[in-house]
Amino acid sequence: MDWTDTNAVRNVLFKNEGIRTKALLGSPGYSLPSFSKPLEIQLKTEEDAAVLKRHGIEALGGIGQGHTFIIEDGVERLSIKINLGGRDNLFVLSGKQQRLRGTFSVYGNRNVVICGEMGSPAVNVDAILSRTDDAALFIGRGTTAAQISCWLEGAGNSLHIGDDCLFSWGIWFRLSDSHAMIDLQDRSILNLPKSIVVGPHVWIGQDVIVMKGTDIGAGSIVGARSVVTKDIPRAAVAVGMPAKVVRRNASWTRSPTPTPQDIDELFLMPLIVEGR
Numbered sequence: 001m002d003w004t005d006t007n008a009v010r011n012v013l014f015k016n017e018g019i020r021t022k023a024l025l026g027s028p029g030y031s032l033p034s035f036s037k038p039l040e041i042q043l044k045t046e047e048d049a050a051v052l053k054r055h056g057i058e059a060l061g062g063i064g065q066g067h068t069f070i071i072e073d074g075v076e077r078l079s080i081k082i083n084l085g086g087r088d089n090l091f092v093l094s095g096k097q098q099r100l101r102g103t104f105s106v107y108g109n110r111n112v113v114i115c116g117e118m119g120s121p122a123v124n125v126d127a128i129l130s131r132t133d134d135a136a137l138f139i140g141r142g143t144t145a146a147q148i149s150c151w152l153e154g155a156g157n158s159l160h161i162g163d164d165c166l167f168s169w170g171i172w173f174r175l176s177d178s179h180a181m182i183d184l185q186d187r188s189i190l191n192l193p194k195s196i197v198v199g200p201h202v203w204i205g206q207d208v209i210v211m212k213g214t215d216i217g218a219g220s221i222v223g224a225r226s227v228v229t230k231d232i233p234r235a236a237v238a239v240g241m242p243a244k245v246v247r248r249n250a251s252w253t254r255s256p257t258p259t260p261q262d263i264d265e266l267f268l269m270p271l272i273v274e275g276r
Helices: 006-013 017-022 046-054 260-266
Strands: 038-042 057-060 068-072 079-084 090-093 100-106 112-115 123-129 136-139 144-152 158-161 171-174 196-198 236-239 244-248
Touching: 017 112, 017 136, 017 158, 038 046, 046 057, 100 112, 112 123, 123 136, 144 158
Parallel strands: 057 079, 068 090, 079 100, 090 112, 100 123, 112 136, 123 144, 136 158, 144 171, 158 196
Antiparallel strands: 038 068, 236 244
């Protein structure tokens, strides 16, 4: 497999049901991972685990179970612990300046974790892919996060986070309630897990909870301690429990004192500005 060939990379990743169902990867704002000198490590032996550890990835368990890691040769800034169960899980972490930190627990089969080259400072992630197969976690290029937690459940579900997002502390993305609620008349499950999509250039404040089945549109802002239970349109400000839109046609810059050029750059983002 040539991981420098973007078409080949796309074809491999689209074999995963969670990626294929949403069909966002490779579209504007959801950049494909790219490599200049990729290193493919199949976790077959303790020696393979030692190679991963030298690159900042501590694999706990999973030896000989078909797990594969794709990283940039020479990457220096990883600090990741990965608890592994199941079989044939794939981790694609692009960029020599990849700044990913945190703990991943992946217990199902054929799941995919994809992280584009992160922005600065580091991205701190605690992610659990539990009781699920063929699911996907995608974090786009240039995204930064003080600390986010991601809980994925449900076969073929996914959490897609677009490029250039900004996340504060204590943010939860929950694809599942973790326990089933049952209708006692027809025996149906009332709260099945569902996917979440966060558009590119989204800013989420401290202690926000994003619930299953929601989409947050490109360029939007979610205020601190909000609970997102319904879709938020693009270029909107939403706050509250549950979060409600309080302003439209608004977005944000990383600078607290933006220059006219910083503001102009917002109007070059076709996913954000209406009519473009």
